[in-house]
Amino acid sequence: MEEPDSSNSRITPDGHYFLWKGRQLWRCTNPNLSKEDKKALTSELMSARRAVYKAGKAGKGKGAEQKALLAAARARVQKAKEGLGERGPVWWDEEKEGRAVDRMHPKNTQYKEWAENLDAYKEEGTAKKRKGSQADEEFVPAPTRVTRSGSKRQRTGDEPEPSGNEPGPSSRVKAEGDGQQTGNKPGPSARVKAEGDGR
Template sequence: MQPLAAIDSVHPTTPDGRYFVVKGQLWRCSNPSLSEEVRQRLVNELMAARREVKAAKASADSDALKAARAGVHQAKVALGERGDVWWTDGARDFNRCKVENTPYAQWYVGSEAQRSAK
């Protein structure tokens, strides 16, 4: 399965499919070995937890906010976006790093030039 971010030309995906880039920062993609059914269920859980975060903030309920944020984290770990990496080659995780400070820097400069030329 192709990472969702690969479809989004605004947020390019690294050639290895591990990260997508937003405002020059790498964000880990979901585990591509998840079935579409499982991935969609987890995305639904993530979005529900995010709505719970919003509601908890609006009600100023700190206990509900803590629980909702835990739900967001749990869904992201299950998706492979946080926690242990889903690849097995021993490569370092660059999640949340500035792309310019990673081995993806040269690729990103080239991909930015290609997008600018379009």
């Protein structure tokens, strides 16, 4: 068995996973494969990926035939990935060397301490600086934007939209101003208006 390449800091110390974009652990290729087997499986994987691309491009609008071609190409990819040890049963002894944590965030695995010491994890992962988290930075709220939904305009960002059976603040004031009862208590502005008019 080959030793894991320590020059690549994104590969876990045991050689089972590599850190993808600082947030997911992806399984490495089985180092126990012979060079010939690895080369043949990698070649098959690339061929299968090209077949997936061609089936997706050429088969648009052809329905069942396109779906069958795409499914067959994806099955080839799956088989090649399993042969390489990147999917399917793990290539190590889980009882002795640790459980499988495919596609998990490193903070939820036995690799948490290792990942926290990586520059890639700090730059791309959860340790990334977030806007407003620094004491010397001024907090800037997200801008309010207006979007169109159907035929009504909805304001997003500040207030939730009222549900269908509860009138919003503007409809309540309008209804109170018309002298109609809404079933809701009048707001403070409506009471002040009523008291100020002498009614």
